[in-house]
Amino acid sequence: MAPRVLISDALSPAAVQIFRDRGIEVDFQPALGKDKDKLAEIIGNYDGLAIRSATKVTPKILENAKRLKVVGRAGIGVDNVDIPAATAKGVIVMNTPFGNSITTAEHAIAMMFALAREIPAADASTQAGKWEKNRFMGVELTAKTLGIIGCGNIGSIVADRAIGLKMKVIAFDPFLSIERARDIGVEKVELDELLARADIITLHTPLTDKTRNVLSAEALARTKKGVRIINCARGGLVDEAALAAALDSGQVAGAAFDVFSTEPATENPLFGHPNVICTPHLGASTTEAQENVALQVAEQMSDYLLRGAISNAVNFPSITAEEAPRLKPFIELAEKLGSFAGQLTDTDIKTVRITYQGAVAELKIKALTSAAVAGLLRPALADVNVVSAPSVAKERGIVVEETTREVAGDYESLVTLTVVSDKLERSISGTVFADGRPRIVDIKGIKVDAEFAASMLYVTNEDRPGFVGRFASLLGDAGINIATFALGRDRQGGDAIALVEVDGVVPAELLAKVQAIPSVKQAKPLVF
Ligand SMILES: NC(=O)C1=CN([C@@H]2O[C@H](COP(=O)(O)OP(=O)(O)OC[C@H]3O[C@@H](n4cnc5c(N)ncnc54)[C@H](O)[C@@H]3O)[C@@H](O)[C@H]2O)C=CC1
Numbered sequence: 001m002a003p004r005v006l007i008s009d010a011l012s013p014a015a016v017q018i019f020r021d022r023g024i025e026v027d028f029q030p031a032l033g034k035d036k037d038k039l040a041e042i043i044g045n046y047d048g049l050a051i052r053s054a055t056k057v058t059p060k061i062l063e064n065a066k067r068l069k070v071v072g073r074a075g076i077g078v079d080n081v082d083i084p085a086a087t088a089k090g091v092i093v094m095n096t097p098f099g100n101s102i103t104t105a106e107h108a109i110a111m112m113f114a115l116a117r118e119i120p121a122a123d124a125s126t127q128a129g130k131w132e133k134n135r136f137m138g139v140e141l142t143a144k145t146l147g148i149i150g151c152g153n154i155g156s157i158v159a160d161r162a163i164g165l166k167m168k169v170i171a172f173d174p175f176l177s178i179e180r181a182r183d184i185g186v187e188k189v190e191l192d193e194l195l196a197r198a199d200i201i202t203l204h205t206p207l208t209d210k211t212r213n214v215l216s217a218e219a220l221a222r223t224k225k226g227v228r229i230i231n232c233a234r235g236g237l238v239d240e241a242a243l244a245a246a247l248d249s250g251q252v253a254g255a256a257f258d259v260f261s262t263e264p265a266t267e268n269p270l271f272g273h274p275n276v277i278c279t280p281h282l283g284a285s286t287t288e289a290q291e292n293v294a295l296q297v298a299e300q301m302s303d304y305l306l307r308g309a310i311s312n313a314v315n316f317p318s319i320t321a322e323e324a325p326r327l328k329p330f331i332e333l334a335e336k337l338g339s340f341a342g343q344l345t346d347t348d349i350k351t352v353r354i355t356y357q358g359a360v361a362e363l364k365i366k367a368l369t370s371a372a373v374a375g376l377l378r379p380a381l382a383d384v385n386v387v388s389a390p391s392v393a394k395e396r397g398i399v400v401e402e403t404t405r406e407v408a409g410d411y412e413s414l415v416t417l418t419v420v421s422d423k424l425e426r427s428i429s430g431t432v433f434a435d436g437r438p439r440i441v442d443i444k445g446i447k448v449d450a451e452f453a454a455s456m457l458y459v460t461n462e463d464r465p466g467f468v469g470r471f472a473s474l475l476g477d478a479g480i481n482i483a484t485f486a487l488g489r490d491r492q493g494g495d496a497i498a499l500v501e502v503d504g505v506v507p508a509e510l511l512a513k514v515q516a517i518p519s520v521k522q523a524k525p526l527v528f
């Protein structure tokens with residue numbers, strides 16, 4: 001069945017075409033994002049959801065999204081998606097981190113000019129027939145200092161354009177290296193210095209606990225008198241009420257805002273102030289940017305739904321379309337090793353250690369580790385998956401450690417999963433043979449060679465004569481056919497294991513009889 005995608009915001013129709021060309025069924029309902037009840041009602045029919053900013057992907061929507069695999073944000077900010085809730089449900093969330101950066105930077109520059117020359121007010125006055133030539137006296141931008149808070153993709157494009165306008169650019173961004181600052185021609189400063197020196201401040205950070213109200217009443221009081229402030233990033237970065245007061249007092253000469261603490265913004269402390277310019281979150285609204293992000297999100301979502309390739313996911317490592325087929329058998333191996341250990345472990349798991357040896361060490365091991373942890377947890381938590389597994393493990397206090405060793409041993413690739421609980425430490429190793437099928441090659445240091453089969457019986461016993469005969473005849477008497485039989489032991493007369501593939505489910509009475517064989521220590525049915 002072809003995957004189905006819902007577009008619930010006003011994306012460029014270019015996205016619809018991409019989905020159709022790739023053989024994905026698509027429903028384009030650009031106004032649906034505003035109707036959360038209707039969205040909750042129909043989301044269960046879709047594998048993918050493509051959005052801009054109007055759709056809020058809440059826990060309630062996700063609760064109903066039974067087959068949803070991916071949310072694609074045609075844009076940068078994913079603050080309208082509950083990422084922890086999506087991750088917990090195993091839904092990949094991807095964005096398009098560069099497609100609208102130039103356009104948004106241009107909007108900030110446009111806002112800067114509009115503020116410097118009071119263009120909106122002058123326009124309104126002129127068109128009202130007033131010809132108030134003496135009312136509007138602007139400021140020149142050349143040689144002024146622009147303070148950028150958040151100098152990432154958009155901030156650095158703004159810096160580039162401002163340098164072209166012969167402005168001096170200073171930036172506050174704790175993650176901006178001195179080298180990068182030098183390369184892009186900005187002076188890296190601390191926030192206090194930026195506040196004290198900037199003639200114009202423009203914000204380009206995401207909204208986080210650290211950036212919320214970065215321009216608070218107290219910060220605004222430390223700005224240069226007559227500063228102008230631009231926010232084309234996220235509402236909530238500036239304390240709007242404090243800014244309105246600073247505009248009233250003349251501490252701030254003007255403000256240009258594209259984003260507001262509540263959106264859609266129908267009322268706001270800044271509205272109606274003579275030195276304020278507002279736009280309705282138009283930063284990304286150009287034909288070019290919308291086409292870029294729509295095409296990109298549709299390509300990314302199609303690649304994931306059809307080929308398992310992941311790019312620009314905010315809650316999972318990237319996997320290219322080339323890597324996906326190489327990774328697939330190892331994801332299966334890791335998940336099954338995890339499942340093997342999970343089915344055998346009844347006690348609280350403290351630590352999971354996964355070692356990747358040989359060629360597999362060069363693959364995206366983060367994805368493999370997530371798969372192993374998902375397999376490990378699934379016997380206890382049915383709906384954990386590769387995306388949600390790391391956060392579920394963290395929630396349960398399970399430490400996940402991964403190690404890579406490039407040197408190959410007996411196998412070209414070897415994955416070893418060790419589970420540590422209060423009572424025991426258990427290791428199991430596997431590999432993928434040339435046929436692409438995962439194999440178990442070592443259990444607790446005992447060499448075996450077995451495939452993972454739908455129904456298996458795992459037995460540990462003392463290595464004594466007679467076990468195999470009794471065991472096989474018990475299965476035969478119960479009418480259980482043995483498909484494959486793998487044996488291993490650490491030494492003659494030592495610990496031995498049997499891993500048997502059987503047709504059908506192992507009945508409880510048979511299990512009890514196997515457990516009653518004197519040399520048997522443990523017998524456990526396993527399903528894969
Ligand atoms: N108005 C609009 O329509 C649009 C708004 N945006 C918003 O613009 C913002 C920036 O986007 P990008 O530049 O693409 O993101 P980015 O991730 O490339 O850059 C953000 C920068 O903020 C910095 N930063 C993080 N915490 C900080 C802190 N506490 N103090 C100072 N700097 C900090 C980061 O180090 C990074 O360099 C995002 O929030 C995004 O949602 C993006 C596109 C359109």
Ligand SMILES: O=C(O)CCC(=O)C(=O)O
Pocket residue numbers: 052053074075076077078100281282283284285
């Ligand atoms: O889609 C939009 O218009 C908003 C863009 C935006 O805010 C973003 O990409 O972060």
